[in-house]
Amino acid sequence: MAPEAAARPTRAELRLAAREQSRAQRRGAAKAATRTALLRVALPSVAALGVAAAAAVSVQGQTDQQHAEAAGRAPRSAPDSPDGATARQAATQALAGGDQTQASRGDTRQPLAGTQPTDAPGAQPTATPTAQPTVEPAKPKVVMPVARHGLGELFGEAGTHWANRHTGIDFPVDGGSEVYAVADGTIRTQWNPFYGYMSILKMDDGTEAWFCHLRAYKVRKGPVKQGDVIAFVGSSGNSTGPHLHFEIRPQGSGPVDPLPWLLANGLDPR
Numbered sequence: 303m304a305p306e307a308a309a310r311p312t313r314a315e316l317r318l319a320a321r322e323q324s325r326a327q328r329r330g331a332a333k334a335a336t337r338t339a340l341l342r343v344a345l346p347s348v349a350a351l352g353v354a355a356a357a358a359v360s361v362q363g364q365t366d367q368q369h370a371e372a373a374g375r376a377p378r379s380a381p382d383s384p385d386g387a388t389a390r391q392a393a394t395q396a397l398a399g400g401d402q403t404q405a406s407r408g409d410t411r412q413p414l415a416g417t418q419p420t421d422a423p424g425a426q427p428t429a430t431p432t433a434q435p436t437v438e439p440a441k442p443k444v445v446m447p448v449a450r451h452g453l454g455e456l457f458g459e460a461g462t463h464w465a466n467r468h469t470g471i472d473f474p475v476d477g478g479s480e481v482y483a484v485a486d487g488t489i490r491t492q493w494n495p496f497y498g499y500m501s502i503l504k505m506d507d508g509t510e511a512w513f514c515h516l517r518a519y520k521v522r523k524g525p526v527k528q529g530d531v532i533a534f535v536g537s538s539g540n541s542t543g544p545h546l547h548f549e550i551r552p553q554g555s556g557p558v559d560p561l562p563w564l565l566a567n568g569l570d571p572r
């Protein structure tokens with residue numbers, strides 16, 4: 303073979319390299335094959351560059367899935383899990399155009415905010431059809447905040463001891479009565495001259511339940527389960543006697559009427 307011919311790959315060698323790349327892709331070892339092909343041909347062809355891009359995207363997709371798993375968003379991730387599908391979808395979109403991957407990731411986050419019923423008092427968070435199952439907030443399972451039924455002042459009523467209108471509902475129960483976490487969530491507590499000792503439960507979907515005029519806390523901070531005793535009824539703050547003042551505040555919203563919220567969860571506190 304003449305020296306000139308040896309310095310450049312022949313058509314036959316290029317075809318051989320392309321076939322090797324194709325086989326390697328089917329084996330799922332596109333990256334390694336690309337490297338081998340580049341070494342042998344010593345001339346990056348358009349086809350080889352394409353394979354290299356595909357390999358990079360494939361690795362990126364796997365990395366995304368690993369991040370998702372590390373972040374705990376896909377604790378039951380399996381090859382056929384929705385999260386795996388998401389990673390594959392992201393990889394596919396990256397092949398079509400790199401920017402679409404970012405757009406896709408942004409879209410999966412939107413349902414988190416979109417499920418908050420900010421304009422419908424008492425409405426339940428509903429699943430958005432486009433929501434990814436792994437990031438969709440779980441619908442809270444709800445229990446009553448106190449054991450005894452019966453309501454005092456309702457939501458929206460005008461009262462002499464409220465600055466504006468009543469922003470919750472009152473349970474006229476005895477001082478010292480147990481107050482329960484209405485759903486799984488995280489507790490924080492604070493003093494407010496109006497609400498007195500108050501406990502705030504942030505639920506998984508971002509909704510907050512406020513328990514006010516408390517006498518004492520059982521849980522000052524941290525995660526609780528639905529039904530846990532979190533505090534005891536009192537009359538602290540701007541209160542005329544022992545009762546539990548209960549508010550529901552969907553994420554990004556002011557207080558909504560807790561009565562339809564409870565009714566929609568199958569609970570009638572009346």
Ligand SMILES: [Zn+2]
Binds near residue numbers: 468472546548
């Ligand atoms: Zn009240």
